[in-house]
Amino acid sequence: MSAPREPAATPPASPPSPPAPSAPLPPPAATARAPLADRRPSTPRPALDWRVRFAALSLIWGFSFLLIKVGTEGYAPFQVTFGRLLAGTAVLVAAMAMRRERLPRSARTWGHLTVAALLLNALPFSLFSYAELTIPSTLAGICNATSPLWGMALSVVALSEDRPTRRRVAGLGVGFLGVLTVLGAWQGFSGLDLPGTGMALLASFCYPVGWIYVRRTLAGTGSSTLALTGSQLLLGTAQLAVVTPLFTSTPTSFPVLPTLSVLALGALGTGLAVLLQYGLVQEVGPTTAQMVTYFIPVIATAAGVALLGEQLSWNTPVGALIVLIGAALTQSRTRPATPTATPPPPPAPAPAENTPTTHAASPGDGHTALPDPPEAAACLSRS
Numbered sequence: 001m002s003a004p005r006e007p008a009a010t011p012p013a014s015p016p017s018p019p020a021p022s023a024p025l026p027p028p029a030a031t032a033r034a035p036l037a038d039r040r041p042s043t044p045r046p047a048l049d050w051r052v053r054f055a056a057l058s059l060i061w062g063f064s065f066l067l068i069k070v071g072t073e074g075y076a077p078f079q080v081t082f083g084r085l086l087a088g089t090a091v092l093v094a095a096m097a098m099r100r101e102r103l104p105r106s107a108r109t110w111g112h113l114t115v116a117a118l119l120l121n122a123l124p125f126s127l128f129s130y131a132e133l134t135i136p137s138t139l140a141g142i143c144n145a146t147s148p149l150w151g152m153a154l155s156v157v158a159l160s161e162d163r164p165t166r167r168r169v170a171g172l173g174v175g176f177l178g179v180l181t182v183l184g185a186w187q188g189f190s191g192l193d194l195p196g197t198g199m200a201l202l203a204s205f206c207y208p209v210g211w212i213y214v215r216r217t218l219a220g221t222g223s224s225t226l227a228l229t230g231s232q233l234l235l236g237t238a239q240l241a242v243v244t245p246l247f248t249s250t251p252t253s254f255p256v257l258p259t260l261s262v263l264a265l266g267a268l269g270t271g272l273a274v275l276l277q278y279g280l281v282q283e284v285g286p287t288t289a290q291m292v293t294y295f296i297p298v299i300a301t302a303a304g305v306a307l308l309g310e311q312l313s314w315n316t317p318v319g320a321l322i323v324l325i326g327a328a329l330t331q332s333r334t335r336p337a338t339p340t341a342t343p344p345p346p347p348a349p350a351p352a353e354n355t356p357t358t359h360a361a362s363p364g365d366g367h368t369a370l371p372d373p374p375e376a377a378a379c380l381s382r383s
Helices: 028-039 050-071 077-099 107-131 137-144 147-158 166-183 194-217 225-247 256-284 286-294 296-308 315-330 350-354 373-380
Strands: none
Touching (some): 050 077, 077 225, 107 194, 147 315
16 A cells, blocks of 8 residues: 655745736825815916016006196196096996905995005195196106105115115115206206106105005905905095095086096006006016016106107116116015035934924015905005
């Protein structure tokens, strides 16, 4: 009898092979957010590129000083300002109705908007209209470019969070040197209408005063920028409706060219321009949008010389260039230094890994992001 045969040794089972690689799985956080992202409504893309709208805004505001000059040839300055605000308010009210924007409900907000309308619309618009009775539109446009210089000087006193740097202080000095160059200070201001020039500079000074007031009083209102700006223009129109009859008489005629100038000044320079600037602020931020300020005096000067035959001496464009350089320096912001390649630091304690990183914001960092409604309203109100 043969011995029973032992069963053959079964080879050990090989470990299961990993599944074939497939598309990489998204991280859990991305997976959780995907359904929400799919449900987000897509933002409609503007029909025109922002650069085209930026150029259009520069042209509209650059030609505003020419339109003021032509308007004052047929109407009193207060009448020009009233017609301008009336036409501009009509455009913004129509835009608010189309977007179903609600007016502010708080009496406190309306009170602050009344002051903002005076400082940012009714008073500077009227001062520019009176100034251009005796000074050329080119000079008025250059005086308008001094607003960043006044704003820089006021921020030192009124805005504790916006401390000046050496570069910005240097820009302030350079800018006012440019103003003296434009005015021909070495000639004793000969041939210059001092009251008219003073009113144009005072109008430019009103803007930063109004901006500071808006930043301090209209934060957290809950209203949109368009609603605040439209309400502000509405109040400015009401202010001029009260003041204009006290200082002027009802016009007996309506000359065609001045009338068209006033209507264009309001509908385009105070209505459409606000909508263009509103879209630019939302798309590229207020820092880029406010760069339009530096193109306004160039366009105003070219329009005044080419279309109105205004005389231009060498010190006007040279001084304007110096003013713009100074204004650009006052708007510059200090950026954090770019980190250089350094050896890796020693390992930190475990709790430090969960410590959140703090963003070191420079003074005025809010200007580089989409602004709150009051800050955006200040950016839009120079219209």
